[in-house]
Amino acid sequence: MLGRMSTTFEIPALQTDRLTLRAFRPADIDAWAEMEADPEVRRYRGNDPRTRTEAWTAMERGLGQWALRGYGLFALERRADRQFLGFAGILHPVDWPEPELGYSLARAAWGSGIATEAAHTARDWAFARHGFPRLASFIIAENTRSIRVAEKLGATREGTTMLRGFAVEWWVHRP
Numbered sequence: 343m344l345g346r347m348s349t350t351f352e353i354p355a356l357q358t359d360r361l362t363l364r365a366f367r368p369a370d371i372d373a374w375a376e377m378e379a380d381p382e383v384r385r386y387r388g389n390d391p392r393t394r395t396e397a398w399t400a401m402e403r404g405l406g407q408w409a410l411r412g413y414g415l416f417a418l419e420r421r422a423d424r425q426f427l428g429f430a431g432i433l434h435p436v437d438w439p440e441p442e443l444g445y446s447l448a449r450a451a452w453g454s455g456i457a458t459e460a461a462h463t464a465r466d467w468a469f470a471r472h473g474f475p476r477l478a479s480f481i482i483a484e485n486t487r488s489i490r491v492a493e494k495l496g497a498t499r500e501g502t503t504m505l506r507g508f509a510v511e512w513w514v515h516r517p
Contacts, residue, residue, distance in 0.1 A: 360422070363467075365405070367417070377447075378396070382449055386488060430457070458491050479513040
């Protein structure tokens with residue numbers, strides 16, 4: 343029989359005027375699964391819509407990255423009503439060429455400046471806390487909204503690459 347294993351790791355909570363960037367919680371599953379099932383949300387992330395079970399598994403993987411790397415994705419919560427809006431943070435799968443500043447929102451939050459606000463906060467935290475010399479954002483070329491966020495953050499396009507079978511633009515953020 344396997345013994346019980348316990349690993350402790352910290353996921354900070356960051357705040358902006360409108361947002362709390364925090365750890366994912368089990369209570370996020372309904373809003374997260376709805377977001378991940380939306381074909382418009384998923385289309386520029388290179389994936390098909392996810393089922394509720396797949397959304398839960400993605401949440402588990404995201405939390406695991408915090409334990410393995412000390413950084414990861416934050417759930418985004420609107421401070422005014424505590425509504426789950428999406429995610430932003432540092433994504434770093436083993437097959438990525440470098441850490442990525444990633445962000446995605448539920449469609450209802452699009453066009454509100456939330457992605458820029460959240461990504462800016464996560465980026466600045468990552469540079470200050472982890473001393474990264476740079477972060478990437480890998481963006482499918484047709485995702486003009488995400489490209490606009492990268493531009494607002496001062497990122498520069500360094501070219502293109504292939505990730506998991508998708509051609510993406512390679513945007514670079516510097517401290």
